[in-house]
Amino acid sequence: xxxxxPTREQREANLEGMGCKRKRVExxxxxxxxxxxxxxxxxxxxxxxxxxxxxxxxxxxxxxxxEAALKVPGVLAVxxxxxxxxxxxxxMPTLAGDVQxxxxxxxxxxxxxEVAFVVATDRYAADDGINAVEVEYExxxxxxxxxxxxxxxxxxxREDLAGxxxxxxGPRKHHNHVFEWTVGDRELTDAAFAKADVTxxxxxxxxxxxxSPLETCQCVCSFDKIRGxxxxxxxxxxxxxxxxxxxxxxxxxxxxxxxxxxxxxxxFGNKVGAYPGYICAAVATIVTxxxxxxxxxxxxxxxxxxFARDYHMTTEIAATREGKVTGLRVHxxxxxxxxxxxxDPSKWPAGFFNIVTGSYDFPTAHVAVDGVxxxxxxxxxxxxxxxxxxxxxxxxxRGMDILAQKLGMDPAELRLKNFIKPExxxxxxxxGWEYDSGDYQTAMKKMMETVDYAGxxxxxxxxxxxxxxxxxxxxxxxxxxxxxxxxxxxPSKNCDILGIAMFDSCEIRxxxxxxxxxxxxxxxxxxxxxxxxxxxIATEIGIPADDIMVEEGNTDTAPYxxxxxxxxxxxVAGAAIAMAARKIKxxxxxxxxxxxxVHEGDLEWDIDGFRVKGLPExxxxxxxxxxxxxxxxxxxxxxGLEAVSYYDxxxxxxxxxxxxxxxxxxxxxxxxxxxxxxxxxxxxxxxxPMIIEGQVxxxxxxxxxxxxxxxxxxxxxxxxxxxxFMDFFMPTAVETPHWETDFTVTPSPHHPIGxxxxxxxxxxxxxxxFSNAVNDAFSFLGSTHIQMPHDFWRNWKAAKxxxxxx
Ligand code: PCD
Ligand SMILES: [Cu+]
Numbered sequence: 067x068x069x070x071x072p073t074r075e076q077r078e079a080n081l082e083g084m085g086c087k088r089k090r091v092e093x094x095x096x097x098x099x100x101x102x103x104x105x106x107x108x109x110x111x112x113x114x115x116x117x118x119x120x121x122x123x124x125x126x127x128x129x130x131x132x133e134a135a136l137k138v139p140g141v142l143a144v145x146x147x148x149x150x151x152x153x154x155x156x157x158m159p160t161l162a163g164d165v166q167x168x169x170x171x172x173x174x175x176x177x178x179x180e181v182a183f184v185v186a187t188d189r190y191a192a193d194d195g196i197n198a199v200e201v202e203y204e205x206x207x208x209x210x211x212x213x214x215x216x217x218x219x220x221x222x223x224r225e226d227l228a229g230x231x232x233x234x235x236g237p238r239k240h241h242n243h244v245f246e247w248t249v250g251d252r253e254l255t256d257a258a259f260a261k262a263d264v265t266x267x268x269x270x271x272x273x274x275x276x277x278s279p280l281e282t283c284q285c286v287c288s289f290d291k292i293r294g295x296x297x298x299x300x301x302x303x304x305x306x307x308x309x310x311x312x313x314x315x316x317x318x319x320x321x322x323x324x325x326x327x328x329x330x331x332x333x334f335g336n337k338v339g340a341y342p343g344y345i346c347a348a349v350a351t352i353v354t355x356x357x358x359x360x361x362x363x364x365x366x367x368x369x370x371x372x373f374a375r376d377y378h379m380t381t382e383i384a385a386t387r388e389g390k391v392t393g394l395r396v397h398x399x400x401x402x403x404x405x406x407x408x409x410d411p412s413k414w415p416a417g418f419f420n421i422v423t424g425s426y427d428f429p430t431a432h433v434a435v436d437g438v439x440x441x442x443x444x445x446x447x448x449x450x451x452x453x454x455x456x457x458x459x460x461x462x463x464r465g466m467d468i469l470a471q472k473l474g475m476d477p478a479e480l481r482l483k484n485f486i487k488p489e490x491x492x493x494x495x496x497x498g499w500e501y502d503s504g505d506y507q508t509a510m511k512k513m514m515e516t517v518d519y520a521g522x523x524x525x526x527x528x529x530x531x532x533x534x535x536x537x538x539x540x541x542x543x544x545x546x547x548x549x550x551x552x553x554x555x556x557p558s559k560n561c562d563i564l565g566i567a568m569f570d571s572c573e574i575r576x577x578x579x580x581x582x583x584x585x586x587x588x589x590x591x592x593x594x595x596x597x598x599x600x601x602x603i604a605t606e607i608g609i610p611a612d613d614i615m616v617e618e619g620n621t622d623t624a625p626y627x628x629x630x631x632x633x634x635x636x637x638v639a640g641a642a643i644a645m646a647a648r649k650i651k652x653x654x655x656x657x658x659x660x661x662x663x664v665h666e667g668d669l670e671w672d673i674d675g676f677r678v679k680g681l682p683e684x685x686x687x688x689x690x691x692x693x694x695x696x697x698x699x700x701x702x703x704x705x706g707l708e709a710v711s712y713y714d715x716x717x718x719x720x721x722x723x724x725x726x727x728x729x730x731x732x733x734x735x736x737x738x739x740x741x742x743x744x745x746x747x748x749x750x751x752x753x754x755p756m757i758i759e760g761q762v763x764x765x766x767x768x769x770x771x772x773x774x775x776x777x778x779x780x781x782x783x784x785x786x787x788x789x790x791f792m793d794f795f796m797p798t799a800v801e802t803p804h805w806e807t808d809f810t811v812t813p814s815p816h817h818p819i820g821x822x823x824x825x826x827x828x829x830x831x832x833x834x835x836f837s838n839a840v841n842d843a844f845s846f847l848g849s850t851h852i853q854m855p856h857d858f859w860r861n862w863k864a865a866k867x868x869x870x871x872x
C-alpha cells in the first residue's frame with residue numbers, strides 16, 4: 067500500500083472540474099449504439115400515426131372522404147379537423163401569440179400542410195390508409211414572394227383573421243400583415259443620416275433555411291384511462307413548456323401529464339415548438355386507448371416543421387469621412403409563412419434583432435420589422451442563433467464591409483476604429499441592450515496576427531493584379547467577421563414564454579457515500595450537459611465529476627426549467643447549478659464546523675473539503691461530510707444534503723468572436739476553395755475546452771452550409787423544390803473545410819462562474835465570414851453585394867454579370 071497522500075494537483079485533477087477537457091460521458095452509450103431515442107421506444111399494442119398532406123400551397127378543402135381509408139386493413143382511425151373540433155383542438159396556440167391549424171380547417175395554406183391523421187397498426191398500414199383518403203381541393207392564388215404579400219390586391223391568406231386590425235404584437239396594416247415592431251430613435255437616426263459625410267444602403271437577404279437535425283421530430287403518446295394520465299415521450303428541447311401547453315389546451319391536470327425527452331439526435335431549434343403531430347398523437351391515444359407513435363420522415367421535416375431566417379434587411383449606415391459610424395437604420399421584411407409560429411420570448415416578435423448594432427459604438431439607430439404571411443411553412447426558429455441574432459450579425463457585418471468598400475478603407479481597420487472600447491462596459495447600446503463585458507480589440511488583433519492579415523491582403527492585391535493581366539482565373543477573398551452574440555434568455559423583467567419567466571433550475575442531492583445526482587431544467591440534444599454540468603458541481607463542491615450523475619428531460623423528476631435553445635443553458639441553467647452547489651457547500655460547512663469542533667468562520671475551502679484556518683492538518687473532505695449529513699448533523703439541523711436553485715439571470719451574456727475566412731474562387735466555374743478558416747471565440751469562463759471546440763466545429767459547419775448553399779426554396783407556384791437532401795445542401799466531411807479555433811477569456815461579471823454561452827456563436831459569426839469572403843473576392847470587379855447562398859452557380863453567375871467571363 068502506498069501511504070503517500072495525493073498532491074494538491076492530483077486532488078484537483080481527480081475532480082475533472084471546470085477547465086478540464088473531460089471526455090463526454092454520454093458518448094459511452096452514443097458511440098456504442100446504446101442511446102435511447104424516441105423511435106427506440108416500443109410499447110405493447112403501440113399504433114402508428116401518419117399524415118395526409120396537401121399537395122397544394124393554397125387551396126380550399128372542399129371535402130374529405132375517409133370511408134375507403136377506414137376499410138384498409140390495419141387502419142383504426144382517421145382524424146380530420148372536424149373530429150378535433152369536438153375536443154376544441156382543430157387549432158393550437160403558437161409560441162408567438164398566433165394560432166395555427168392542427169389539421170386543415172376549410173383550407174390549406176402551404177404545401178404539405180397536415181390535412182388528416184391516419185392511425186394504424188403499423189407504419190405501412192398507415193401509409194396505405196393515407197393513399198385511400200380522398201380529398202377534394204379547389205386551388206387558390208398563392209403569395210410566395212414576401213415583397214408582394216402586402217400588395218393591395220394580394221390574396222387573403224388568413225381568413226380566420228379577417229377584419230382583425232390588432233395582432234398579438236400590435237396593429238396590422240394589411241390582411242397579410244403579422245406585426246410591425248420598431249425600436250430605437252427614429253428622429254435622431256434620421257438626423258444622423260441627414261448630416262452624414264458618407265452613407266450606404268443595401269438590401270441584404272438572409273434566405274430561408276432549415277435546421278434539419280439528424281433525428282426528425284417525433285413522439286409517442288400513451289393515455290392511461292384508469293389513472294387519467296397522459297405520458298408523452300418526444301423530441302423536446304423544452305419538455306416542461308410542452309407539459310404546460312398540453313395541460314392548458316387538453317385540459318388535463320398538469321400533474322397527470324408526464325413529458326419525457328429521452329436522448330435527442332440534434333435539435334438546433336427545430337424541436338422547440340409544438341407541431342400538429344404531437345396534438346394528433348395525443349388525441350389518437352385518447353380516442354383509441356392505445357399508445358400512438360408519430361415519426362416524421364425527412365421530407366416532412368424539411369418542408370413543414372419550423373424553417374429559419376427568411377429576413378430581408380434593407381440596411382443603411384451613416385458615417386464620417388474618416389470612417390466613424392454615426393447611425394444605423396434597418397428595415398426588415400420578415401417572411402413568417404402561413405402562421406406566426408416563431409419561437410421567441412413573448413415580448414420579442416423579431417427576437418433580439420435589436421442586437422444589430424453589433425460590436426460597434428453607434429450613437430443612434432433605428433429598426434423596423436414588418437412580419438408578413440405567405441404560403442410557406444410556419445415557424446421561425448433559431449437554428450443555432452438565439453432569436454434572430456444571426457440575421458442581425460449578418461446585417462451589420464455585411465454592412466460594415468460595404469461601408470469599408472465605399473470609404474476605400476480596410477474592413478478590419480474600419481471595425482477596429484468603431485469597436486466598443488473595454489472601458490465602456492457595461493455598455494448601453496443605442497437599441498436598448500446592456501452588454502455585460504467584452505474586449506474586442508484584443509480578440510481582433512489576436513486574429514489578425516495569427517493569420518498574418520497584412521500578408522494576406524498583400525497576397526490578395528498581387529492576385530488581383532495578376533487576374534487583371536490575365537495570368538490567373540482565380541480571385542481571392544478575405545471574409546472578416548466580428549460578432550457580438552446575446553445569449554441567456556432571460557431575465558424575468560423582459561423574457562417569458564407563454565407568461566412563464568425564463569429562469570432555469572437545478573436540484574442536487576448528495577448521497578451518504580459522497581456520490582450524487584443533479585437534475586436540471588435544461589435538456590441536452592447532443593451538447594454534452596451530462597459531462598459539463600457535473601464539472602461545474604465538481605469544482606464547486608469538491609466531488610469528482612464522475613461521482614455526479616446528471617439527469618435532464620423528465621418533467622416528473624427535473625425541477626421546472628425552460629429548456630435548451632438560444633445558448634441559454636450555460637448562462638441560466640449553468641448558473642442555477644453553481645448556486646445549488648453553493649447551497650450544498652454552505653450546509654456542508656456547518657456540518658464540518660460541528661464535526662471539527664470549530665466555528666464555521668474558522669474554516670476555509672480547499673479543493674475537495676474544508677480545513678481549519680492555520681491548522682492545515684485539521685480537515686474534513688466533502689465525501690466525509692456527505693456521510694455525516696446522514697448521521698451526525700449539528701443539533702437542530704435537518705439531516706440530508708440537497709439543494710434546489712431557480713435562477714433568474716440579472717442580464718443576458720454577450721459572447722463575441724473574431725473570425726476570418728480565406729477563400730479562392732475560380733470565376734469560370736464558380737467553384738470555391740476555403741483555404742483557411744480561423745475562429746476565435748470568447749465565451750467567458752470555459753467549462754470544457756474540448757466540448758467548446760466541438761461546439762465551434764459543429765456551428766461552423768452549419769454556417770458553412772447556410773452561407774454556401776443550404777436553402778429552403780419555393781418555385782413561384784409554391785412548390786418546395788428543396789424538400790430532400792438531394793437538393794438541400796447538407797455538407798459532409800468531404801465538403802467541410804478544416805477549422806482552426808482559438809479563444810480569449812473575458813468572464814461575464816454577473817454570472818456566478820463567469821461563463822457565457824458558446825453553442826450558437828460559430829453560426830452567428832460564421833455566416834458573415836463566408837459571405838464577406840465571397841463578396842470581398844468579387845468587390846474589385848465592381849460589385850457591392852451578392853446575395854447568399856453562394857453556391858457554385860451563383861458565383862459563376864456573379865462573375866458573368868460582372869463581365870469577368872470575357
Ligand atoms: N463557457 C462555456 C459555454 C458552454 N460550454 C458547453 O458547451 C455546450 C453548449 O453550451 P451553450 O452555449 O450554453 O448552449 P446550450 O444551451 O447548452 O445548447 C443550445 C445550443 O446548442 C448548440 N449545439 C448543439 N450541439 C449538438 N451536439 N446538438 C445540437 O442540437 C446543438 N444545438 C445547438 C443550438 S441551436 Mo438553438 O436551439 O437554434 O436556439 S441553441 C443551441 C454545453 O455543453 C456547455 O456546457 C462550456 O463548456 N463552456
Ligand atoms: Cu435566429
